Amino acid sequence: MPVHVYGVTDTSVTIPTDRTGRSKRPLRHIDGGDLRVLVSDVDDDSRVLREDLMAHAHTLEAVATLGTVLPMQFGVEMPDDDTVRHELIESRGDEIRPLLERFEGLLQLTVAVDLIEQEALKEVLRRDPDLVALRDHVQRAAPQDRHSAEVRLGEAIAGALEALRAEVGDGVVDRVAPTARAVSLGEVRGALQAAEVFLLVERDRQSELDATVTTLRDDLAPLASLRYVGPQPPYAFLDAASSGELSWA
Known part of the structure; x- marks a missing residue:
């Protein structure tokens, strides 16, 4: 039976038995030596649903809380367990083991910050009296002059928002990077x-x-919202660490 491949870890990592994967099939693993491949069975004609994508990601996140896991891209399927064992453990084991060692004891956490539109507009107007004056000019402009004034105001606000976005982004990086x-x-x-x-x-x-x-989330409010995701596998760092021959996520 075909199998869906989630990722590769080592045999010291216990696969969570209380989770299901793609198509709500039970998770299981295929071992070879010191490597463990996390898989679940799929039907030949199985359609890909959004919930399957989520199950793939959530499964990897659950394993990442327990130990180092190298995530595979969604959609990697192999015809049977023997193929998984041959392709990933026997043929690529020498490539995989150094990556597992490199990321041992590490995990990925993601911080995403978005400006809240109305609050950001208030902030750029608060900071720049010229913008306020231009806004007031638009409101008083004669109908024949209003369009060009609105264009100037839109361009000025867009520039101010871009500067604010860059300022907030740089500040976020400065706060979280030292860890x-x-x-x-x-x-x-x-x-x-x-x-x-x-x-x-x-x-x-x-x-x-x-x-x-x-603390950062509190400091950013109400100007911006913050999303904090993780623990995750090292998605953003695999390309730099690997040869790129495998379909890492």
Whole structure:
């Protein structure tokens, strides 16, 4: 029967038995030597649902709380257990073991910050009297002049929001980076995202980062909201650490 592959860990990591994976199938593992591959069975004609994507991610996060796991991209399937054993353990074991050693004792935590639009607009207006004057000018402008004035105001506000977004983002990185062994920055998306920061953190320092994030969330309110995700496998750091030959997530 085909199997869906979640990731690779070592045999010291106990796979959680209270979770189900893709298509709500039980999780199980395939061992070889000191390596353990986390899998679940799938039907040949199994359709991919959004809940399957979530199950894949949540399974890996659950294992990451227990030990080091190298995550595979969603959709990696192999025809049977013997193929998994041959492709990942026998053929690629020498590649996988150094990666597991490199990330031993480390986990990824993600901090994402988004400006709250109305609060950000209030802030840029508070900081810049010229913007307030331009806004008031638009409100008083004659109908034939209003469009060009609105364009100038929109451009000025967009520039001010971009500067505020960069300022908040830089401040977030400065606050959380000292706790991390390594930092990777995601590309900000949309007009309001200020930062997406991936942090590779020693397990025994997670509580330190937790406390920093709690304080940071309070300090950012009400200007911005903060999402804190993890523990996770080292998604953002695998490409830099590996040869890229395997389909790491």
